[in-house]
Amino acid sequence: xxxxxxxxxxxxxxxxxxxxxxxxxxxxxxxxxxxxxxxxxxxxxxxxxxxxxxxxxxxxxxxxxxxxxxxxxxxxxxxxxxxxxxxxxxxxxxxxxxxxxxxxxxxxxxxxxxxxxxxxxxxxxxxxxx
Numbered sequence: 001x002x003x004x005x006x007x008x009x010x011x012x013x014x015x016x017x018x019x020x021x022x023x024x025x026x027x028x029x030x031x032x033x034x035x036x037x038x039x040x041x042x043x044x045x046x047x048x049x050x051x052x053x054x055x056x057x058x059x060x061x062x063x064x065x066x067x068x069x070x071x072x073x074x075x076x077x078x079x080x081x082x083x084x085x086x087x088x089x090x091x092x093x094x095x096x097x098x099x100x101x102x103x104x105x106x107x108x109x110x111x112x113x114x115x116x117x118x119x120x121x122x123x124x125x126x127x128x129x130x
Contacts, residue, residue: 002030011105011128012112016121023115023122024059025083028066028092031128032077035070035104042078042097049091056115058090059124063108066092067128071103104130 005012011034015026048066052058070077075096082093106129114125 002026002033004030004034005125007127009130010109011130013126013128015124015126018121020055020059020115020117020122020124021083021085023124024062024090025080027059027063027124027126028083028094029080031063031066031105032080032094036076036078040076040078040097042076042095044096044098045081045093046073046075046077046096047091047093049089051089053088056113058085058088059115059126060108060110060113062090062092063126067103067105067108070096070101071105074099074101076101106130 002015013027013030015023017023048069050061050065052061076099078095080094084091109127112127
């Protein structure tokens with residue numbers, strides 16, 4: 001489950017889930033929903049990946065690599081498909097459409113970046129510079 005948090009000029013997303021994977025997947029769903037406002041669909045599958053030392057590092061690096069990938073390749077992301085973690089490597093698959101697309105997200109920021117487990121729920125909050 002994701003939600004957009006109030007912010008004056010940027011995109012602030014909170015993802016929640018019973019595991020780290022679900023919470024991060026929720027953030028990615030929220031990001032894709034924001035980027036793909038027209039609800040375009042596609043069957044082409046793309047993958048973004050990253051490595052990290054811990055959960056916070058994995059989450060930030062994947063979000064950063066995902067944004068750089070869609071921007072540099074001109075891919076409009078359409079639907080989140082799968083998120084897998086193997087030790088210190090994370091991989092995210094999504095459907096997308098090759099276009100002359102430029103991501104409205106300039107950068108993932110560390111400002112207000114949060115990855116934490118509260119009781120039996122993971123919460124990830126990310127502020128994107130747009």
